[in-house]
Amino acid sequence: GGLRGATVIDALDTLYIMELEEEFQEAKQWVEQSFDLNVNGEASLFEVNIRYIGGLLAAFYLTGEEVFKNKALELGEKLLPAFNTPTGIPRGGSLSSPCSGMSWSWGWASAGSSILAEFGTLHLEFLHLSELSGNPVFAEKASDCFPFVKLLFVHHQPEALFCLPTTDHVSIGGLGDSFYEYLIKSWLMSDKKDSEAKQMYDDALEAIEKHLVKKSAGGLTYIAEWRGGILDHKMGHLACFSGGMIALGAQQEPEERRQRHMGLAAEITSTCHESYARSGRDTSQGPRLLQTPVPSLAWGIQGSSCSGHPPEQISSSRERVGVESRGLGGCCAAPQALEKHCRVESGFSGIRDVYSTTPTHDNMQQSFFLAETLKYLYLLFCEDDVLSLEDWVFNTEAHPLPINHTELGA
Numbered sequence: 001g002g003l004r005g006a007t008v009i010d011a012l013d014t015l016y017i018m019e020l021e022e023e024f025q026e027a028k029q030w031v032e033q034s035f036d037l038n039v040n041g042e043a044s045l046f047e048v049n050i051r052y053i054g055g056l057l058a059a060f061y062l063t064g065e066e067v068f069k070n071k072a073l074e075l076g077e078k079l080l081p082a083f084n085t086p087t088g089i090p091r092g093g094s095l096s097s098p099c100s101g102m103s104w105s106w107g108w109a110s111a112g113s114s115i116l117a118e119f120g121t122l123h124l125e126f127l128h129l130s131e132l133s134g135n136p137v138f139a140e141k142a143s144d145c146f147p148f149v150k151l152l153f154v155h156h157q158p159e160a161l162f163c164l165p166t167t168d169h170v171s172i173g174g175l176g177d178s179f180y181e182y183l184i185k186s187w188l189m190s191d192k193k194d195s196e197a198k199q200m201y202d203d204a205l206e207a208i209e210k211h212l213v214k215k216s217a218g219g220l221t222y223i224a225e226w227r228g229g230i231l232d233h234k235m236g237h238l239a240c241f242s243g244g245m246i247a248l249g250a251q252q253e254p255e256e257r258r259q260r261h262m263g264l265a266a267e268i269t270s271t272c273h274e275s276y277a278r279s280g281r282d283t284s285q286g287p288r289l290l291q292t293p294v295p296s297l298a299w300g301i302q303g304s305s306c307s308g309h310p311p312e313q314i315s316s317s318r319e320r321v322g323v324e325s326r327g328l329g330g331c332c333a334a335p336q337a338l339e340k341h342c343r344v345e346s347g348f349s350g351i352r353d354v355y356s357t358t359p360t361h362d363n364m365q366q367s368f369f370l371a372e373t374l375k376y377l378y379l380l381f382c383e384d385d386v387l388s389l390e391d392w393v394f395n396t397e398a399h400p401l402p403i404n405h406t407e408l409g410a
């Protein structure tokens with residue numbers, strides 16, 4: 001959007017965690033002196049929230065430096081006009097101009113409709129904005145979306161599969177993904193007190209298991225999509241985060257369910273690993289949108305460009321390893337392949353076609369490469385008590401936010 005510095009802010013906590021002191025100080029100085037919120041441009045509520053607000057909050061919680069808290073709160077205020085809709089639910093894209101405070105929506109979000117993964121991916125960050133400012137408005141705005149989600153839950157079937165509003169489309173991948181992630185993480189971040197979020201997560205996962213989880217003829221487990229009552233046998237790359245989500249939730253379950261969910265998490269992650277392994281580029285690049293014709297897994301038909309080292313596979317490996325202490329052997333291939341195929345003179349670039357024998361770079365280093373891909377890779381090889389999952393939840397852009405261990409009312 002119109003805001004500058006996404007890469008700097010998305011990378012702050014990664015620099016800090018990796019003890020890159022000099023680079024961290026340089027980035028902090030940029031935030032202090034050059035991060036300008038008074039720009040006249042468009043910025044997406046969802047992206048600003050997960051990358052900028054999440055990045056600034058994590059930097060504040062890790063370092064205690066007030067500048068990060070103040071910038072997060074200032075930016076949070078600028079996002080509030082996005083909720084000025086008749087329903088209080090931000091529209092798809094939910095652009096708000098940081099300068100004018102106006103809000104409008106992406107042209108491609110038809111008829112001003114809302115996107116589940118966008119209005120359902122605010123809760124973690126907005127709760128912290130309220131906690132830090134003492135102003136309940138942020139938590140209220142994010143929570144006000146939930147009665148609407150429950151309506152979707154009640155009126156759309158099958159069971160607890162949450163449709164994208166105004167459509168009969170259910171997806172654990174793009175447009176739906178992090179909504180499910182934020183249900184279980186809201187419960188964890190509340191120190192397991194937000195039982196409503198947990199119940200919604202449990203109901204959703206049960207319906208996903210019952211209706212969407214399928215196995216290909218070749219024995220690969222995948223999560224299909226659902227359109228108007230008909231299963232669509234494809235799994236987009238973004239759905240690969242769900243292995244980590246299911247493993248994280250499984251830790252809280254009684255033994256039988258824990259084992260079943262850990263098995264499912266491992267199978268999905270393995271399918272996603274296969275999508276990399278079979279791309280012919282080692283494991284650096286999964287097709288960005290697999291459009292995978294599961295169950296045949298006939299790679300190369302479409303969707304073969306990959307614009308930037310998507311982190312979902314690695315985040316799932318990290319959360320699985322974090323909770324399960326599995327071996328790390330398979331994880332070494334990813335950084336090696338990134339080094340081999342993606343490193344360019346001034347950074348790491350995506351490549352346009354993973355199937356090409358002479359791949360060309362797309363001249364783009366996504367900010368989530370530093371925020372997510374490298375951070376999760378680093379954490380995979382650290383001791384588990386560096387950012388223990390007992391004390392932190394990761395927002396959907398891998399920014400750690402502290403679990404609220406204080407007693408209610410204390």
Ligand code: DMJ
Binds near residue numbers: 238312
């Ligand atoms: C990230 O920006 C976030 O993880 C988001 O939720 C969806 N995926 C991208 C990276 O692929």
